[in-house]
Amino acid sequence: MSQKIVLYWHPMSSASPIASALAELDVPHERVKVDIRAGEQRRPEFLALNPNGKVPTLTVDGAPMFEALAMHLFLGETYGVDKGLWPAEGTPERLQAMSWCVWSYVTYGAQLMRLQAARDMGTPEDAHGTAAHKAMDELLGLLDARLAQQPWMLGDAYSLVDLCVGSVIGYSAYIGAPLQNHKHVTAWMGQLQARPAMQIEAT
Ligand SMILES: N[C@@H](CCC(=O)N[C@@H](CS)C(=O)NCC(=O)O)C(=O)O
Numbered sequence: 001m002s003q004k005i006v007l008y009w010h011p012m013s014s015a016s017p018i019a020s021a022l023a024e025l026d027v028p029h030e031r032v033k034v035d036i037r038a039g040e041q042r043r044p045e046f047l048a049l050n051p052n053g054k055v056p057t058l059t060v061d062g063a064p065m066f067e068a069l070a071m072h073l074f075l076g077e078t079y080g081v082d083k084g085l086w087p088a089e090g091t092p093e094r095l096q097a098m099s100w101c102v103w104s105y106v107t108y109g110a111q112l113m114r115l116q117a118a119r120d121m122g123t124p125e126d127a128h129g130t131a132a133h134k135a136m137d138e139l140l141g142l143l144d145a146r147l148a149q150q151p152w153m154l155g156d157a158y159s160l161v162d163l164c165v166g167s168v169i170g171y172s173a174y175i176g177a178p179l180q181n182h183k184h185v186t187a188w189m190g191q192l193q194a195r196p197a198m199q200i201e202a203t
Helices: 016-025 068-083 094-122 127-149 159-175 183-193 198-202
Strands: 006-010 030-034 057-061 063-064
Touching: 006 016, 016 068, 016 159, 016 198, 057 068, 063 068, 068 094, 068 159, 094 127, 094 159, 127 159, 127 183, 159 183
Parallel strands: 006 030
Antiparallel strands: 006 057, 057 063
16 A cells, blocks of 8 residues: 655644654655744644644545544554554454553643643642642553553554553653652663664754
8 A cells, every 4th residue: 555644733832742653664655844832833734734733633635634643543543453453353452452542642641631630720739730640640540550461562562552651651651640659660761762763853
């Protein structure tokens, strides 16, 4: 299959994990920088691709898509199976892959947004910030229990599920999520962040 893929991105943003996924998959693509600090995401030609005016935005043979989570699932299903980086359709692992990816962006992501909002208000210790911190600690406990049993999210081998889940967990650590209480998560994040495809900001 040879689709023309274009990733609209900005360094150190929600688009970075998608750039890393494309690198892990070795999918030929074009990368177009959208300077979100200069407001380029609000240009009409960009809003025609993504009415939200956000990166990442991806086009596939000219057809646009938005939301990083949707891109992780699309890239995994389309390019990952042949490369051994995404489970085949119809397997129990495929169900787990989808579940954990959605869990990270939606369930864990909701608490992350709550903590982020409290931080933005300058009140991370208020009721919202404290509740978000506690909820994240509990959710990280689920992840830690899984990673105590196996080195990677789906078992013995790295997959794009590690990249998807790890990118959300990594950002949450940056804003103060209690990763230090979860030693398996911390060790897994170290392995993940050492991968060449995660050094994408330098390229
Ligand atoms: N839910 C979206 C969030 C995307 C997002 O918030 N992108 C930010 C960069 S990290 C952005 O483009 N901000 C520009 C703006 O809001 O004007 C996703 O996961 O793709």
